[in-house]
Amino acid sequence: MIITVFTAQTALAEDDEFTPGKLDLEKLIECRAQVPDYNQLTTWMQAEPDALKLLGWSRTESGNPFLEQYKLDKPVKVFGSETMDIAFAGNGLLAVLDDGSASALAKRLEIPALIDSPAKFMGERVVAENTDDTDEMITVKTRISLNVSTVESHPGKVLAGCSYSFSLDVKE
Template identity: 55%
Template structure:
């Protein structure tokens, strides 16, 4: 869980003890988090609970498995999750959000289907991104920028697979 905590470090600035304490595992809608249908507080509450609650993944029935990538924390789910018109039993967490690990669809094809235009497209790497929400709030000399994007990518650690999910990026200035 230490690595997941490191992945979630950008969110620490916005954390309150109540965020993790208020999360009810029965309320988890993983598909909504992956497909950017959840709001930032919903993701933050879940992320802080998962990173900070001892045995959180076990309570969900998730089994952590090696991802082969130091930037991804990977879990096998007890039952498949239905996202982007497909099912998967594997999810990964990046520093900013959850992604489904999908088989049977090429990243460019999925990106086209969900309207996430390519920002990088080569034989070795694909990145597609669709901005779902973007805002800046200034209060008391502090600027909080929120950017939620739907992402599709390939990574070397997961050959032949497509990663697709949501990024809940927050920047405090």
């Protein structure tokens, strides 16, 4: 259940189509990409029957109905750590990290804590936010945020990554 935020850019020109060999997973996870980059990946994954095979990923049980987790064929290095596990959560792509504490990682990434208790950590920092109302009929809003959290389904793990959101609001 990958939840994709469809955008006007989702109707890609042929030369802008997603190519698995050009995937920069680190960039997507660390919020160094743009909303259309994330949308290209998720749209392609939904449309391509052999997406996981072409990416070298295998789906794994997450134990959490809100996370769609994958094992990578080679480690990805993000936020100074390596992992073989990633997860999609809503409109975000997260690294599932084995080492360190969520509080320490959030502090290093300058992410303020929204919840910081022994049982749960959740923090978010907005990296980019834009509202474009130049079109006479719609307002386009994009938001990219860096997130660090812990979840009960993954004890001892830190989830860290980026959320890419997009909305179209019809003007009255």
